[in-house]
Amino acid sequence: MTRRAIYPGTFDPVTxxxxxxxxxxxxxxxxxxxxxxxxxxxxxxxxxxxxxxxLNEVLNSRxxxxxxxxxxxxxxxxxxxxxxxxxxxxxxxxxxxxxxxQMALMxxxxxxxxxxxxxxxxxxxxxxxxxxxxxxxNLGGSVSGLVPDLVIERMRAKSKIK
Ligand code: PNS
Numbered sequence: 001m002t003r004r005a006i007y008p009g010t011f012d013p014v015t016x017x018x019x020x021x022x023x024x025x026x027x028x029x030x031x032x033x034x035x036x037x038x039x040x041x042x043x044x045x046x047x048x049x050x051x052x053x054x055l056n057e058v059l060n061s062r063x064x065x066x067x068x069x070x071x072x073x074x075x076x077x078x079x080x081x082x083x084x085x086x087x088x089x090x091x092x093x094x095x096x097x098x099x100x101x102q103m104a105l106m107x108x109x110x111x112x113x114x115x116x117x118x119x120x121x122x123x124x125x126x127x128x129x130x131x132x133x134x135x136x137x138n139l140g141g142s143v144s145g146l147v148p149d150l151v152i153e154r155m156r157a158k159s160k161i162k
Pocket of ligand 1: 074075
């Protein structure tokens, strides 16, 4: 049986914390689908297509078991459609836990056959979030080492267009 997991998120942009979780998930599961939520309301820095492109470039060369997809609607419905056994979520600090617990329990209620697996990223990235990356970058600070180099390249390209 292929053990398949979904790693869902917004990934605007993908951080080294996300990549670290994907790497760990690839050691536990045969297939990891990195699933980007289609959420037009969120006004992201990168379009959905740009995020798919960045994630593909970052992951394809490194992780054979990972693939990138997009989804809309309920995560548990998408997980069932993909015949996934687990949803992977990264937990950084205890502050993440409350929201993640709510989502995991709601998802369990919606579909008891999909298990949520919490994973801890390396402590090197425990304070890294997409939101802070964007804020620091936009204010001229260095985010080197916290996101893949490709993300820095793409953020620089975007800030030049503005
Ligand atoms: O990277 P994020 O923004 O923390 O990811 C949040 C995400 C995409 C996992 C969450 O918003 C989600 O699953 N949305 C899909 C809609 C859904 O299923 N909502 C009910 C969750 S209990």
